[in-house]
Amino acid sequence: MPVTEQRMKPGSFQVALRPDTPLGVTTQLGVSLQGFGHVVILPAHFPADAVSAAELLGLALYTGVFRRRTGRNVLEGAGPAVWLGDEQGKGRNPAVAITKPTGTFVQWITDLKPPGSLQAGTYHAQSGTLDWSTVDESRRDSVDYVCARFGCEWRINPDLTLDAGTADELYGADPTVIFTPWWDGRELGVAGMRATLKPVRDVEDYTTEVLLRGAAASVVVSVPSTAFKDIVGNDVVIRRVVDSPDTLAGEETAVAQSQLDRVNFPRRRVTATTDQYAPTLDAPVGAHVWLWDPVEGIFDASGTDEVYYRGELVWPDRSRVVSCTWPIREGMGVYFRQVDGTVLDLTEWVEWESGAARYELDSSKLPVEAVREPAIRVA
Amino acid sequence: MSLRVGRIPAETLGNVERVTSRGDAVTFEGRVSIGDEDLTAARWAREQLRGLVDNVDEDVTRLVWDEDPWYDGFVHVRGGDVTIDPGGLKRGWFPWRLEIDRVPGHAIPWAEARLVGWKRSNAHSIPDGAAGSAFWHGVPGSIVDYGHDFDSNTTQTRTGETGPVLVHFPGSTAGDGRRLGRFTVRPADWYQGSPEIQWGPDLRAVIGRQLPGGDPTDGWALTNGLFKIAGSGTAGQVEISAWKTATNSWSTPKATRFRNAADATIDVLTSITVLRNGPALAAIRLGLGFSSDPSSSLHTLDISLRRGARFAECMWRDGGLIGSIGKVQRATAEAGSALTYSGADFGIEAASDDADGFRYVMFSPRAVGVNTIQGGVSRLASGAEMPFGIGLSVSGSGLYEPPAYLGYQYHHPYAERLVVVGR
DSSP: OOEEEETTEEEEEEEEBOTTOOHHHHGGGOHHHHTTOEEEEESSOOOGGGSOHHHHHHHOSEEEEEEEEETTTEEEEEOGGGGTOOTTSOSSOOSSOEEEEEEOHHHHHHHHSOTTTSEEEEEOOOSSOEEEEEOSSOHHHHHHHHHHHHTOEEEEOTTSEEEEEOHHHHHOSSOOEEEESSOOEEETTEEEEEEEEEEEEEOTTOOSEEEEEOSSOEEEEEOSOOSOBOTTSOBOOOEEEEEOTTSOTTOHHHHHHHHHHHHSSOEEEEEEEEOOSSGGGTSOTTOEEEEOBGGGTBSOTTSOOOEEETTEEEOOEEEEEEEEEEOOOBTBEEEEEOTTSOEEEOGGGBOOOOSOEEEEEEOTTOOOSOOOOOEEEOO | OOEEETTOOHHHHOEEEEEEEETTEEEEEEEEEOOSSOOHHHHHHHHHHHHHTTOSSOSSEEEEETTOGGGOEEEEEEEEEEOOOHHHHHHTEEEEEEEEEEOTTTTSOEEEEEEEEOOOOOTTOOOTTTTSOOOOEEEETTOSEEEEOOSSOEEEEEEETTEEEEEEEOOOOSOOEEEEEEEEOOGGGTTTTOOEEEETTTTEEOOSSOOOSSOGGGOEEEEOSSEEEEEOSSTTOEEEEEEETTTTEEOOOEEEEEEETTOOBOOEEEEEEEEEEOSSEEEEEEEEEOTTOGGGOOEEEEEEEETTOSEEEEEEEETTOOOOEEEEEESSOOOEEEEEETTEEEEEEESSOOTTSEEEEEEOSSOEEEETTTTEEEEEEEESEEEEEEEEEETTOOTTOSHHHHHHHHTSOOEEEEEEEOO
């Protein structure tokens, strides 16, 4: 029943109301009338008449778009990214081509933001321009493409504003939270989040060659060498085919290389579970965070990130939050913002959840597992 | 009739009256016998037992029972408490209960020291592995065996109040990263050279991260048997002393004071918090301030001590971010000489041995000036924090003991996690 937030994806939510919720409440939540209304979750409860609808969004921990009701009491939907384009590519896709031979990053994002459903947030200017055109495609796919070309990302805030820029510009360059099993508490500049960390390393996406089929030509780029062997000792060859009709003539090799660079190493991720209340207040999806659990092999293998925390100098892994699934816990405020703008306070009727929040974290710098076996000798 | 579990001394728990086992789960029950009016023993037993339960710093600890040594080994403490009821004072005893799980390889498992560390960032151009063997970690001196994955390994035995400590120097000169030291130790020797947080008028061992209630000025100490840093009779100061093997006693304490850039002296101790409390490292946080200006009394001094260390690692911070830190000085003037690396001052040592044969040392990774008359270091550019080390060097007792070498060891810490594994 929890909320799942994903970086640059819609995610999902489910809010369950108690069985004794009056009909007078649930009849106001029909999909036929209130579909595409918004479920708004605050970290604390305020009486609905104490804040305006705009203030409510400004205080929100999460805003979701209501799309489905199961039974009388379960409200479901997705994050506000669906206003940019849903999971199936549907949305307010541009019916007229958006074309910019020398479009700057800000110009592209400005024109790709759908009118009405999202508000303009902060667009950080980037160097360079993009010669491109798009029509009928999901705006989310188009924003993804433009951001990738400029080395940027986007996010939609709970107040339904769209921000775009580099990850550092959106979330700050330095982590302010350290995930670790041993401590919690705050230091100057660093908040602790006690969490159980589990690293996951796999080669399921590992690729040694990318064949890119562009608009004008196809190219293949390969890794110079690989550490992986097949059963008879040959280097493994794993080719990935990428169809990219948007890639213009002359750009094929660069785009193919960027695709290869994403997958030419073992993937390393970490899952973290924490009991912390409303953990995304400290570590929102997309943010840079520290991870520290040397017993599980989670630390900074380069030794460059030195952090003082709770009586010890540590070298945590610098990571990013890919997604977070968190329970709707007692103490939060849950509201339904109806399509006419009125706010219905559901807090009293929510079936509260328990359990831990679960983070998915990207940790491409995690060290390899190998530790040499000690040669035991008598001291 | 003595049961020692974790750091709880044999006399605390008194008699064991019943032992029940189910597989590797064992329950001990007994009674704390006290005098007619003294609840202190029962309270300490309660606090220490509770501190062992699901302890994040000591997931596994030792258990030693003289009456039946077949129970000796390493255990996870699942539950424990002392019942303090009104009838206890009349009876003169309080019942206690301890629930443990024996870990795999219970009697004599391996202990793995998972070591991750690099040179501290410093303003003195101290390089990786300065002077050859700056990275280090300590293990009980009475270990049965020791294995490692270091490039090389030299050792030094240091002897303190709780027995010998074997300090290993991996000899890395190219950063370090992740290392592993694996050793076998008998349960009775598990805490040799371990840091211990002590609190209260009689300075008993604190177990876990919760301090018993009470006045923070009642008394505190952090000791590893070699080096001790403790509260002073003058609020806001700390006292350091070292173990004298010749006399089996502590050296005369030396008081240290803390001053801001305007030479106002910290003179208030408001709180003590336990940050870490494991066998390889223990750390506390003191809340400090100025009686003349309570509004700026947001200073903290973190003090960390490792097994085998001759110095404490400290972090002095101004929580108000006023940025006026700071000066660390001997409270009583004692002349010193600068410690330098490639011409840059990184600390100070006493100009000569004291009557006990020790020299005070202080060092910092920040750019510091040295006060050779009073004896102290100060940040050249005052800021909101000052990391520093403070210790006592043993005169003429080996390659790794001179003041400058202690400074190099301070600049090459390992973050150590002890894990008990089966063979």
